[in-house]
Amino acid sequence: MASNRRGLPEINAGSMADIAFLLLIFFLVTTTMDQDTGINRKLPPMPDSEQETPPEINAKNIYVVLINSNNQLLVEGEKMQISDLKAGAKQFINNNGMDPRSSDNPEKAIISLQNDRGTEYKTYIRVQNELAAAYTELRNDASLGKFGERYADLDKTKQKEIRKMYPQKISEAEPKNIGGNE
Amino acid sequence: MSKFRKNGKKGMPAISTASLPDIVFMLLFFFMVTTVMRETTLFVKVQTPKATEIKKLEKKSLVSYIYIGSPIKRLQASFGSAARIQLNDAFATVEEIQEFIATEQQARDEKEIPYMTTSIKADETAKMGVITDVKQELRKANALKINYSTRKGTY
Numbered sequence: 491m492a493s494n495r496r497g498l499p500e501i502n503a504g505s506m507a508d509i510a511f512l513l514l515i516f517f518l519v520t521t522t523m524d525q526d527t528g529i530n531r532k533l534p535p536m537p538d539s540e541q542e543t544p545p546e547i548n549a550k551n552i553y554v555v556l557i558n559s560n561n562q563l564l565v566e567g568e569k570m571q572i573s574d575l576k577a578g579a580k581q582f583i584n585n586n587g588m589d590p591r592s593s594d595n596p597e598k599a600i601i602s603l604q605n606d607r608g609t610e611y612k613t614y615i616r617v618q619n620e621l622a623a624a625y626t627e628l629r630n631d632a633s634l635g636k637f638g639e640r641y642a643d644l645d646k647t648k649q650k651e652i653r654k655m656y657p658q659k660i661s662e663a664e665p666k667n668i669g670g671n672e
Numbered sequence: 673m674s675k676f677r678k679n680g681k682k683g684m685p686a687i688s689t690a691s692l693p694d695i696v697f698m699l700l701f702f703f704m705v706t707t708v709m710r711e712t713t714l715f716v717k718v719q720t721p722k723a724t725e726i727k728k729l730e731k732k733s734l735v736s737y738i739y740i741g742s743p744i745k746r747l748q749a750s751f752g753s754a755a756r757i758q759l760n761d762a763f764a765t766v767e768e769i770q771e772f773i774a775t776e777q778q779a780r781d782e783k784e785i786p787y788m789t790t791s792i793k794a795d796e797t798a799k800m801g802v803i804t805d806v807k808q809e810l811r812k813a814n815a816l817k818i819n820y821s822t823r824k825g826t827y
Contacts, residue, residue: 506693514700521707526729528720528791528819536811607801611794614803615721615820616827622725 551593553582553601559608572616579624596656604663625658716741716758721796722825734788736776741795755798766805773813793821
């Protein structure tokens, strides 16, 4: 170069690509890209010893779902396929007093879920999923009718309003053995 | 006579690779930003069940993981194939969960404790007995926000 006669020689950058490739491969191997997804639930706090007895709930407002150790469903005393559960739950929640044996209104409707210790986790998640799907569809219907938008697209205050109409009440009984075998 | 004209009559000029490092660095930064480090080595085989009503797990720093499943093939000789619980990098018993949650809570800021989530990553063939026990322990430890880890999909 003209300006510095005896200056620093230029560093060869030919191996830069190799170094970068090495780093790239290191990061590809040691990291994961999968987003963690799942079903969110809140557990009830442990009951206190001096807690008063829970308020009486009219039996017709409870939708009892039992899963036995053979992964079979018993819903409100009758056998049911998992594929029918969503429709059944929707009908129960949205009964609004039409059928005197079913729920009074969506706010009072409670789904009670009980499973055996031998139930497969897969079945349990499918049931939880179907019940959640029933609520999602009801909320979507309500928000489409009221605001003309899907529930997920609404803003926070509107979502709260819809949530108040259809509160998701899924109660899980204290664990016990249904149908014997461990 | 320049020495470079010796053999090629009029061959293709060499493609400059000067920008190759830039391209690779760009890829590198992309992967560094979008991925997370693998946090634990799994000793149990976990294939999470499929579901459709799923939510993304946010704030990964506030999530503690509990893995449940049968030990991987390599360890089945010494640990059997019954479903086991893994916390951090070791097998654990149900009783150790409370302690695990307590350590996790201590490591976080006090204000963040109510937002902490426990992600249950259980294999789809696991029995509810183990999971119920885990849930009871979580209730005792007052870690009430849970997330059943699932994949997107239907059966």
